[in-house]
Amino acid sequence: MKIALASDHAGFSLRETVINKIKDLGHEVIDFGTFECSSVDFSDFAVKGAQAVVSKQAEKGVFICGSGVGMCISANKVKGTRASVAHDTYSAAQGVEHEDMNILCLGARVIGPSIAEEIVEKFLNAKFQGLERQVRRLNKIIDIENNNFK
Template sequence: MPPETIAIAADHAGFELKELLKAELVRLGFQSLDLGTNGPESVDYPDFADKLAAALKEGRAARGVLICGTGIGISIAANRHRHVRAAVCHDGTSARLARQHNNANVLALGARLLGPEVAKDCLETFLATAFEGGERHTRRVGKLS
């Protein structure tokens, strides 16, 4: 079975962290679908949230990672798409709970707020954690979309 593809995108503030996390995805056994940006020049984060949302909708990836300066703006842009459940995470606990309780399919990170090791921990935890399901969480997640 081929490795799962994870879409990843960032604005200029998240470019360096995106590059680091692409390598981490490979180390963890995933394939990355890099949707840009491709350098530190200023760009608009909603454009990259839209690219990632389209990749999920088209089935090119089932999950994704978005990065901007704080993770907030790019997650707001991504969550405008009904099939996206993007969660801004700041540590392994928030990444784990985003998956277990909210069935988040997109991890949003703030490159200006997290160091590389914390970001890698968030990524690994997010990808390794399954949705708990159950009546309570499933009902609530159903109301999100």
């Protein structure tokens, strides 16, 4: 899989760990930066990464900022994204399996490298289950998005 990676300066400390884990799992990283630890605005990078996921340039995304929240809010402003913060392995996998989450957001000031690796692995290995109730709920989410993103 091709994985879009985006981070801001606060996520910079976790970038290499996440990049290495993605590559170790056999995936390709499309890196949207930032490429240095100087202060930047997370939204600039989240939008670029989210657009890559929505356009199918990448199949999933992993975005990192201080808390994960800024990246998540910004990514969800791009129609077609289903981004969520997950700081545990259960949420990372369940978000994909039940809601077809396509972007994982992590907080470098919240979790450490070893936990981040576990979460990324669960996220990337998870597949949308596509059960009838999950599809029905996903379609409702898409309807909400279509009615509110003109």
